[in-house]
Amino acid sequence: MSHSEAVTSLNHIPCVAPYGECAVRVFWDAEIRPDIHRQVRALHEELERRPFPGMLECVPSYAAVTVFYDPYTVWTARKQGDFGRDFSAEDPVYRTIVSLLEKRAAALDILAVSEPAVVEIPICYGGEYGPDLEEVARHAGMTPEEVVKVHASGEYLVYMLGFAPGFPYLGGMAESIAAPRRETPRSAIPAGSVGIAGKQTGIYPLSTPGGWQLIGRTPLPLFRPTEDPPSLLRAGDIIVFRPISRDEFRRLEQSGEYAVSEGASGAEASQAEISHGEERL
Amino acid sequence: MSITVLMPGMQTTVQDLGRTGYQKYGVIAGGAADSYALRVANLLVGSDEGAAGLEITLSGPVLQFECEALIAVTGGDLSPSVDGVPLPMWRPVLVPEGAELRFGAAKSGCRAYLAAAGGFDVPTIMGGRGTYLRAGIGGFEGRELRTGDVLPLGEPSEAGKQLAGELSSSSGKPFASVSWHADNRYIPPGRTSLTVRAMRGPEFEKFTTGSREFGFRRPFEATPQCDRMGCRLAGSSLVLERPVDMLSEAVAPGTVQVPPDGNPILLLADRQTAGGYPRIAQVAAVDLPIAAQLRPGQRISFLEITVEEAERLYRKREDQIRMMKQFMKISPL
Structure with missing residues (x-):
């Protein structure tokens, strides 16, 4: 096992924070490192595979994934129960998205990330x-x-x-x-x-x-x-x-x-x- | 079904609501700088809110209609007139074949929008019809309009046709219109100072106490360096407590970022997909249209609100747009 694999099998827990009312940032330590970037890719791939209702797009960068969404669609979908029972319809929309992304990031399987072209x-x-x-x-x-x-x-x-x-x-x-x-x-x-x-x-x-x-x-x-x-x-x-x-x-x-x-x-x-x-x- | 450009104006481009899903490839979102004005203009002529329209900047074009057309002009008041008669804004107007639409003095705002029933029929590229100036693609031949361009219009919707039919009965003027108009109060007439509501940006806490206070208290002035990408502001110089190690990452419309010279830049529709400057504030989406109407020399202040408040405002705005869609469906004449 190479050094990088040993490192990348660890799942670093990122921070998740709102970026205005239409986006949430998921970010790791601000470093240019292949192992951090592997986490970025893993989350990006996961979100593209399973977008949440109202998600517009997500943009990967060195050590962050920025997730853009339409708060109105999220709000409507959440009222209909599309986000499951864990999310209260009374909460601000961004809290629902932050907590959803925290869960997704924590559950990432880093080793399952696709092989690079x-x-x-x-x-x-x-x-x-x-x-x-x-x-x-x-x-x-x-x-x-x-x-x-x-x-x-x-x-x-x-x-x-x-x-x-x-x-x-x-x-x-x-x-x-x-x-x-x-x-x-x-x-x-x-x-x-x-x-x-x-x-x-x-x-x-x-x-x-x-x-x-x-x-x-x-x-x-x-x-x-x-x-x-x-x-x-x-x-x-x-x-x-x-x-x-x-x-x-x-x-x-x-x-x-x-x-x-x-x-x-x-x-x-x-x-x-x-x-x-x-x-x- | 077309419109001929007799004079192009300062910068007139075809725009829609932008491209979604391509920022990961470095392709900008783009679209109308004032998306509210374009959405409303489209709804007024019975089109889908995201149909392609014209974005007209400060000094507008002269356009000739080669067919009768149902149009709406919204956004900043750039003194539109048809055959010499002032054209009422923010409402559907039926103009006859041969009519000449001309823009004059910029009375308020910076950008006007022209929607025509059926939309401007330009090719869709990467899911959008808007002009991507830097890449030279989208819109009409990937560029600003020029004299002699002939812009094709699409087939109006049933609602658009019905509205045009009802308006055509009232004649005798160079155009036919209605007595009501859509809500346009967000562009204050003749004011030189604008206020937009904004949240704290991701790096807000990293600025000095003074900069944090100034950022949300003192007005800034829009410099001449304003375009579709963003607006450079001048005023209190904003400084970081200590240098911040920033890596490039995605930025959003309405982000107020601060390069090392301390003068903030307010990002608009054609912003690059990524940035590496600390972000002190984030303009609420509902107030982006105000920011897009900012003119060089005007002042802008940022009023701090919470994300919760921004969400409430967003919901209210979208409810208004939905009500307007309903209103247009029941044929409001």
């Missing part, structure tokens, strides 16, 4: 696609080839998606290739750009201004609004990067091929092998 993302490093690779290499005291090797040999955990549609907040980058943001942000970073900022690495799904050091680009679209789901990645996925040539980049870009391996093939990719910094956006 391993998603391979092809990247063409350097050149026109990664204009800051040399700068990152200089900062790290490495050759550009060494930076690519380090970056492409990591396994990265998708803690959450946010900032832009399909944008993954990743953990797992080796600190040896950390680099400060650019002093002058670019006014437009092309979609698919792979960058480094501090101890984090990320991929821009949309063209946006930004100050990250760009080391490469992927031809894979991360945000696909007409597909279901509209995002290549989900919270809990594991990402691996595969270096590709410029020719392959152009071929993939034109063909629209996706090199995505889902589920079982990646089941062996243990989160224990991923080293996690304390990076933040």
